[in-house]
Amino acid sequence: GKVAIVTGASSGIGAGIVKELVAAGMIVAGLARRVERVQDLAKSLEGKKGKLHAVKCDVTSMDDVKKAFAWVEKNLGPPTAVVNNAGVAKHNLTSNGDVNDVKLM
Helix, strand or coil, X not given: CCEEEEECCCCHHXXXXXXXXXXXXXXXXXXXXXXXHHHHHHHXXXXXXXXXXXXXXXXXXXXXXXXXXXXXXXXXXXXXXXXXXXXXCCCCCXXXXXXXXXXHC
């Protein structure tokens, strides 16, 4: 089957996207910091056409992102779709904010 990666898969819109992709028969790598929530979601989706794999990943860490994508390539195959859904919020981006926070967002 086709492989998709969804970041921010533990709740909200990300979890909703995961449910739709699995129902459509895709093999989905659900990336999230709260991997146990994605594991619970995977259990709830057993028996659907596709399958969800929970992968721990903090998208603010390039090392985590590289490891997660390498795991997907090795274990599931190359992704045909990537949904960059994870949200990063930083406050105080005005004159006293850190330029690295702007880059992160």
